[in-house]
Amino acid sequence: MKITTLADNYVASGKMGAEHGLSLYIEIDENPVLNQEKLNILFDTGQSDLFYHNAKHLGIDLSQTDLLIISHGHYDHTGGLAKFLEINDKATVYIRKEAFWHKMHNGKYIGIPNKEKLLQKDNPAKNRFILTKSIFTPISPLLSIISTPNKSLTSANNFSIKHDGKTEPAEDLFCDEQYLAFQIDGKTSLVTGCSHKGIIDIISDTQHITGNKVIEVIGGLHTSKYSAKEIRELSQKMASTHVKHIQTGHCTGIEQYAMLKESLKDRISYNYTGKSFHTKLMLN
Structure with a gap:
């Protein structure tokens, strides 16, 4: 599994852009022994069409993407969704229905931009959406989408939602949050967008759901x-x-990363726009 970061908060090269957001391009090689076909996956779309321009610079053809997975319904992960659907007419989109709820932070809307257009009956792209419901959704022999149990967050950070016609906001428990698990030989590489539900709980719940040990985490920690x-x-x-x-x-924070690095040392590395790396799953 190869991961290329198309959008993140920082960039190492001036030839590409950065923004507060996340978009990862994931390439899964064919594995006939395990009946795994070759797959190109986009995990989130950042907050604009920047992911698309960075992909072009890196020589990545997003029109050949097979799957799009939306980790949750915040603007900085879904802002490029309309652009992706414009340039790609085949990919299946895995998203939870709760991602379309009215999501706010300190009373300000931070949900999917222009979501009304996406939900229009005459929008042909709407037919490509699969609304994931289960806590475990297999998408190939080695890949599955995980959604951990909902629980009241220890630090709400003023995130709230409105849904089902209700006028009063409620605490956002991030029912829409989901993760990508790449599993082989009893081990899991876990891809997360923001880890709003708490990365330790997410790891523990993922291991309980899959029965595999999580040995690698890729994505924001919301710290x-x-x-x-x-x-x-x-x-x-x-x-x-x-x-x-x-x-x-992304949402880990530079200062917080530096403190994590001091404690975890070589176990943790910083991601940035344009960075490519392979899963460490096969090395352990």
């Missing part, structure tokens, strides 16, 4: 507001898991 004490606690908890490799960025 940019964490204090030094909270980072120390997270580092201690992470050190007690089976996770040996973390590629993180």
Whole structure:
């Protein structure tokens, strides 16, 4: 599995752009022994069409993408959704229905941009959407979409939702959040967008759902507001898991990453726009 970052908060090269958002291009090689076909997957679309322009610069043809997975319904992960549907007429889109709820932060709308157009009956792209419902959705012999149980968050961070015609906002429990699990030989590489439900709980729940050890985490940890004490606690908890490799960025926070790096050392690396890397799953 090869991952190329098409959009993230930072970029190492001036030839590409960065934004507050996340978009990962994932290439799965064919494996006849395991009955795994070759797949090109886009995981989230950032907050604009920047992912598309960066992909062009990297020589990646997004029209050949087979699957799009939306981790949750925030603008910084879905802002390029309309652009993707414009340039790609074949990919299946895996998204939870709750991603279309009216999502807010401090009372400001931060949900899917122009979602009304996406949901119009005469929009042909709507037929390509698969609304995932289960906590475990297999999409190939080695890949599945995971959605962990909902629970009240320890740090709500003023995220709220409106849905089902209700006028009063309610706490957002991130029922829409889902993750991509690449599994082989009893081990899992877990791709996450923002880890709003708490990365330690997500890892634990994923292991319970799949029966496999999570040894690699790729994506944002949602720790940019964490204090030094909270980072120390997270580092201690992470050190007690089976996770040996973390590629993180986006909502993790630069200062928080530096503190995590001090504790976790070579187990954690920083992701950025334009970076390509292979899963460490086969090395452990």
